[in-house]
Amino acid sequence: MPANMATSMLLLGLIVIICTSVSLTYATSSQPNVIFIMGDDQGYRDIGYHGSLFKTPIMDKLAEEGVKLENYYVQFFCTPTRAQLMTGRYQIRMGLQNGVLDQDQKACLPLDEVTLAEKMQEAGYSTHLIGKWHLGLYREGCLPNNRGFDTFFGFLQGAEYFFSHDTPKGQLDFYRDFEPQWQYNGSYATHLYTDEAIDLINNKDPDKPMFMWLSHQAPHAPLEVPQQYSEPYRDIIEDDNRRTYAGMMACMDEGIGNVTEALKANGIYDNTIIIYTTDNGGPVWNSAYNWPLRAFKGSLFEGGIRGVGFVHSPLLSDKVKGTVSYELIHVSDWLPTLVEGIAGWTTEGTLPLDGINQWETIRDGRSSRRIELLHNIDPLTVLTEGGESWSDSPFDVRIKAAIRLGNWKLLTGDNGEAGWFAPPGVAGLDTEEGDVGDIVRLYNVKRDPEERNNLASKYRILVKCLLRKLARYYEESVEPIYTPHFPEEADPCKNGNNCVWGPWATEE
Known part of the structure; x- marks a missing residue:
């Protein structure tokens, strides 16, 4: 390789290194x-x-x-x-x-x-x-x-x-x-x-x-x-x-x-x-x-x-x-x-x-x-009654769960007791009790963000699709880690922590 070409290549390499370094420095400082x-x-x-x-x-x-x-x-x-x-x-x-x-x-x-x-x-x-x-x-x-x-x-x-x-x-x-x-x-x-x-x-x-x-x-x-x-x-x-x-x-x-x-x-x-x-x-x-x-x-x-x-x-x-x-x-x-x-x-x-x-x-x-969002599946919160019309479901509909797909939202394990609470000074239909009924609920939350119109019985095929999704998520889930309570061990006035809450156990 001619000397002038070698020199040019070396300079080009140095320029690339310098430019790259400047770019990286700029990217860091501009974060x-x-x-x-x-x-x-x-x-x-x-x-x-x-x-x-x-x-x-x-x-x-x-x-x-x-x-x-x-x-x-x-x-x-x-x-x-x-x-x-x-x-x-x-x-x-x-x-x-x-x-x-x-x-x-x-x-x-x-x-x-x-x-x-x-x-x-x-x-x-x-x-x-x-x-x-x-x-x-x-x-x-x-x-x-x-x-x-x-x-x-x-x-x-x-x-x-x-x-x-x-x-x-x-x-x-x-x-x-x-x-x-x-x-x-x-x-x-x-x-x-x-x-x-x-x-x-x-x-x-x-x-x-x-x-x-x-x-x-x-x-x-x-x-x-x-x-x-x-x-x-x-x-x-x-x-x-x-x-x-x-x-x-x-x-x-x-x-x-x-x-x-x-x-x-x-x-x-x-x-x-x-x-x-x-x-x-x-x-x-x-x-x-x-x-x-x-x-x-x-x-x-x-x-x-x-x-x-x-x-x-x-x-x-x-x-x-x-x-x-x-x-x-x-x-x-x-x-x-x-x-x-x-x-x-x-x-x-x-x-x-x-x-x-x-x-x-x-x-x-x-x-x-x-387009999809799992709100939750809580296997520790299960209704004892309801859901008979969904007995062929791939997911146990008595379990408290909810999933969103597009504008559609499915809830299970909730019979709809909760209602709507208007703050003081606001005119509106303050209804503390909801539409108690089936424990499977389907809402179009774009058209019905207040969740007043349960469409589960009307769109059963869509409900089944969402229940299958819940079933798959349930298979992927781990057991809840909520443990028994240890009030005596944790009490900071009894465990040597000088009445200050903080770490109280060393083992897993």
């Missing part, structure tokens, strides 16, 4: 920050743009300037939703089909599951959890800092008092990483979480993207809020609990605004994606409302699982800003969406995913690839 905000036990109705009497101006504005997700689903309880967020997998794969994990059970998010936080770490992100965990605490391996979070500031169980940060028997449940935090007694939790988020933003490493899960307890019970937030609703909302609930939402809304302003003040807002979601339907017994959807937290009717959700970011394409997306999206989709779509990383190494990368659907308005 968007992700602020993933979760409200707890918030009803579908309980946000301004869904018609609530109380106002949520910050969230309304963020949603109005972004993309509202109006065909978006979570789970019926806290733990299953958080598990699906963290793993991108249906809860039937993890044994979390039945409910929440209690602090005195020897169970947590299975340790072989690769979490969203771990994948974001791999992608080069700093990872932070602020607020509620609720994925198990019985041993150290279950704790957030051992599941992919660089920092943790919050609590481990399902709920605590907002000011004292303890549980009804006086045991503390408030941590910074692995260290109990006694000094915050008297400080309101929503304020603390907001301040922590702002502090992390103010001190962010400029060379590293950030993934923050801002996991609020509000407006979950106990209903507590500084009076300054509930007082403006004294002449609007008569019920004391509902007024307190409104104040809790107002405080969280204010905090989300302050976090957004911190992003702007630090010059990173333009490269940040803000995602907001609820974790399950609202409990009407704690002054939350899902009107006009049917039922409440714990149910597989729409009021228990259709979530409030929106995405806000300057990185969204102009054609989707200010729009509503009716594409089918599920909480399990966030892991591949964040890891592959936003971080530009790979989901290799996880267990097989049920979630789908929805970033192009959200960012550009493209059609979702999701």
Whole structure:
């Protein structure tokens, strides 16, 4: 090879290496920050743009300037939703089909599951959890800092008092990483979480993207809020609990605004994606409302699982800003969406995913690839009567389950007792009792989102098709991991944990 040609080839090679290096550096430095905000036990109705009497101006504005997700689903309880967020997998794969994990059970998010936080770490992100965990605490391996979070500031169980940060028997449940935090007694939790988020933003490493899960307890019970937030609703909302609930939402809304302003003040807002979601339907017994959807937290009717959700970011394409997306999206989709779509990383190494990368659907308005969604199969909740007309079913219709295919939704194991609950001050047919009847229910949720017209008897062939799908999912499911309760072993005032909830067992 002539010398000049060899020199040219060498220079070309160097240029390729340099360009590749620049490209990789640019790709890393340009990875968007992700602020993933979760409200707890918030009803579908309980946000301004869904018609609530109380106002949520910050969230309304963020949603109005972004993309509202109006065909978006979570789970019926806290733990299953958080598990699906963290793993991108249906809860039937993890044994979390039945409910929440209690602090005195020897169970947590299975340790072989690769979490969203771990994948974001791999992608080069700093990872932070602020607020509620609720994925198990019985041993150290279950704790957030051992599941992919660089920092943790919050609590481990399902709920605590907002000011004292303890549980009804006086045991503390408030941590910074692995260290109990006694000094915050008297400080309101929503304020603390907001301040922590702002502090992390103010001190962010400029060379590293950030993934923050801002996991609020509000407006979950106990209903507590500084009076300054509930007082403006004294002449609007008569019920004391509902007024307190409104104040809790107002405080969280204010905090989300302050976090957004911190992003702007630090010059990173333009490269940040803000995602907001609820974790399950609202409990009407704690002054939350899902009107006009049917039922409440714990149910597989729409009021228990259709979530409030929106995405806000300057990185969204102009054609989707200010729009509503009716594409089918599920909480399990966030892991591949964040890891592959936003971080530009790979989901290799996880267990097989049920979630789908929805970033192009959200960012550009493209059609979702999701046409099917398993809401749940709970083998521990089984009706003893009903379903005789489906005796030839491939799936035991007495089991509480629900599945979605296109616009069609099938429920089994629910005789329809749950009805519709209108919030105070809203005119409508508030019918606390539903259409009690057959335990197999089919709805076209696009035409009938309130689930008032059961079409199972009219479309029996479609029902059979969906029952076969449920049967296949049931064969793939694992046994529920909910264990017996061990109150004496777990009691932190009796097991040497100095009245602080935390790991209490070493064995599996």
